[in-house]
Amino acid sequence: MVEVVVPSTGSVVNVRGLTVEEGLKLTSSITLMSDTLFDLFLKVGRIIHTCIESEKPPFEQWVRTITEADLSPLIYGVVRETFGDEFPYSYTCPVKDQEVDFTLNIDKTVQTKGEINTTGEPLLELKEAAINNVKLTYSSVESFEDLVLQLAFIPLSLKDTLSLGVSSVDDLTSALPQLTKILTEEDIMTALFVRKISTLRSITIDSKTKERPPITQIIALKSFFGRDVSFIKKLTQKEFKTLMPKKPNPYSITFFVDVPKCKLCGQHHEVIVDFFRLALQQLAESSY
Ligand SMILES: [Zn+2]
Numbered sequence: 001m002v003e004v005v006v007p008s009t010g011s012v013v014n015v016r017g018l019t020v021e022e023g024l025k026l027t028s029s030i031t032l033m034s035d036t037l038f039d040l041f042l043k044v045g046r047i048i049h050t051c052i053e054s055e056k057p058p059f060e061q062w063v064r065t066i067t068e069a070d071l072s073p074l075i076y077g078v079v080r081e082t083f084g085d086e087f088p089y090s091y092t093c094p095v096k097d098q099e100v101d102f103t104l105n106i107d108k109t110v111q112t113k114g115e116i117n118t119t120g121e122p123l124l125e126l127k128e129a130a131i132n133n134v135k136l137t138y139s140s141v142e143s144f145e146d147l148v149l150q151l152a153f154i155p156l157s158l159k160d161t162l163s164l165g166v167s168s169v170d171d172l173t174s175a176l177p178q179l180t181k182i183l184t185e186e187d188i189m190t191a192l193f194v195r196k197i198s199t200l201r202s203i204t205i206d207s208k209t210k211e212r213p214p215i216t217q218i219i220a221l222k223s224f225f226g227r228d229v230s231f232i233k234k235l236t237q238k239e240f241k242t243l244m245p246k247k248p249n250p251y252s253i254t255f256f257v258d259v260p261k262c263k264l265c266g267q268h269h270e271v272i273v274d275f276f277r278l279a280l281q282q283l284a285e286s287s288y
Pocket of ligand 1: 264
């Protein structure tokens, strides 16, 4: 077990490594390529959740209490406890534009930077807003659930996504208008709308409240975002902006290796370590 800090709360949690079964689940999902991105993110989320040994809420609640940036140290912990502390790794030298292989030693060479929430203020606290006879609750910062939610409305497989060359959900949603060959116009409009209101948690109209269903109830979610919130589409852009402002998340931890003198160009580089990529590489190798 290893202790890691969750940046959005500043709390310390214990993380264990993957079992063989969990490793196989991940590998099969990636090998199949037919899983949707939504399936894959849910699977990864569930596995990370089970690897947390400290006290934690059930999965459906937990995804609402963490941010995407919190995953990075958690995945670091899982990788450290599953595969050990030494790996072959590589970076692309920005000067020569060539790959440089090196040995990554987590305990000796990996450093961290970033900001952790030490204020004690909950980052994902729900806020209220009202317009006419409608009340909304929302979080001003996006949770991990809010991010996965957006993928539920983008019917793309892992294969589609890789062929588009997108590497993050942000890339994906900004690429949406160019996806008319794969998606219908309606798909795209819905996905963009859900992106706009991804932090919405409940809506009350004439004192009847509809709570957003949990991330695992996809049919109910589609009806919530399709029908229950259609009032929001009628607002002016200006009204909407003041109603549910989204703020960037200031808390994250980045892992990096300091390369004082690059083998190829002799210059100083800071190489970002992506533990998720590392986990996938290790799983792919160990499966043969
Ligand atoms: Zn270089």
